[in-house]
Amino acid sequence: MDNPLSETPKGQLSARIRRDIEQRILLGEWAPGFRIPMERELMETYGCARMTVNKALSALAASGLIERRRKAGSFVSQPLSQSAVIEIPDVRAEVEAIGQAYRLEVISRQQRRSTRADMERLNVQSPRQVLAVHCRHFAGLRVHAFEDRLIDLVSVPDAAEIAFADEPPGTWLRGHVPWSEAENRISALNADASLADRLGVKQGSACLQVERSTWRGKRPITAVRMFYPGETYRLIAHFSPKGDVPRREPA
Amino acid sequence: MDNPLSETPKGQLSARIRRDIEQRILLGEWAPGFRIPMERELMETYGCARMTVNKALSALAASGLIERRRKAGSFVSQPLSQSAVIEIPDVRAEVEAIGQAYRLEVISRQQRRSTRADMERLNVQSPRQVLAVHCRHFAGLRVHAFEDRLIDLVSVPDAAEIAFADEPPGTWLRGHVPWSEAENRISALNADASLADRLGVKQGSACLQVERSTWRGKRPITAVRMFYPGETYRLIAHFSPKGDVPRREPA
DNA sequence: CAGTGGTCTAGACCACCGG
């Protein structure tokens, strides 16, 4: 059968088309940069009207998974895209936005079989190879953040080859791995001796901790703990109800 | 002219219809609970096809501003709705979700002409009447959060009559005032003597501070500072790229 | 300049659910 949709239709046609294409992208069949068949082809593939295909593709474009250009066609996004700039800030951009020179210092980088603690952080049951990276992000001479990251090498095998000498792990991941879900957990804590030393602050001073887990479908990609000196750092999120993108009024 | 859209069309028709309806709601012409004209009426009002109206209304429903029910019609949402439960948590629900008894204690409540500091917090230029509320949220016997809130009585005149004896200000506002934009600023700080006393923690212990400003259009509604004991509180946000609502896979 | 997406139309059928 030509039609790649499941034989027992459930739900809206446009939603099923969307899921079908989404799966091809998330499972890697259609890699970043791949040119998606155009609407007039897909409408034959799925045997439906062009508006129906358009609805599916428009939704995918709105969610950032694909990018569309007239005349050129529709392309699978490079994972970086503009996705969720608010929720997952780029550390380097963050530092440079405040006019400071960015510098990355990798403290340690270790590939290992996951410990019990690692598996808990990644929320997985089975042992696997993981990459643990500790690094510091500098804004000028000041420490902007300390990062404690764990990468699932099953989901991201390419990471094993990356030294992260120049590009921060978070930036590299955003540029190479598409993600579908993430979770931030934010808390405050008093810096212990070790953390105080790493951040260059006094022991006991308040720090902001952002723990973030990222998944592609059900597979974990990475779990990271970012520590910021609390006095200076502010996590800012601008938003509208139900995830609306704030719209600018035409002048 | 019957057509309520601006005479010089700019942008997509469906988007202009959406903005037109959105304005009626945000400016209060169509109050919460109001039944919006049905699609077949609106399509005559705006002189366009039903699909075009449907696109506008679907977008409004997706953003939570209206609710739609077959046979019944489309209604302006009660502001509470499900809007942005992640970004603007309800304190009482938060406490009860962890199985604790919720209690609200209003420390002070003062209506006054805005001070210079008030105007800065609300980000307005002109003086106005404001309501300043300090209160504590208890989870059982423990202080869950200390709240320092400022309400713009120009935008929310009804608030002047509310004692907040039982319902927290944030909950009341969510249930009575529609908002279109908000911003969270998150940081960590060491509790000074005053804050430590209010939160029932040791002086110097790390606390999480969430500053939030809320607007309806360009008018400020409220500015609030919430302080949480950092060791226990965690602000959790689950999200997908570009504001997608996380979808559940059909089993 | 022609291929592609963006949008709209006029109509249709259906599912749902309130009266």
Add this chain to the structure above:
DNA sequence: CGGTGGTCTAGACCACTGG
């Protein structure tokens, strides 16, 4: 049961832009 929204169709014209 019938009114309402939900969705899809088959087609059209247009705007943009890449080749």
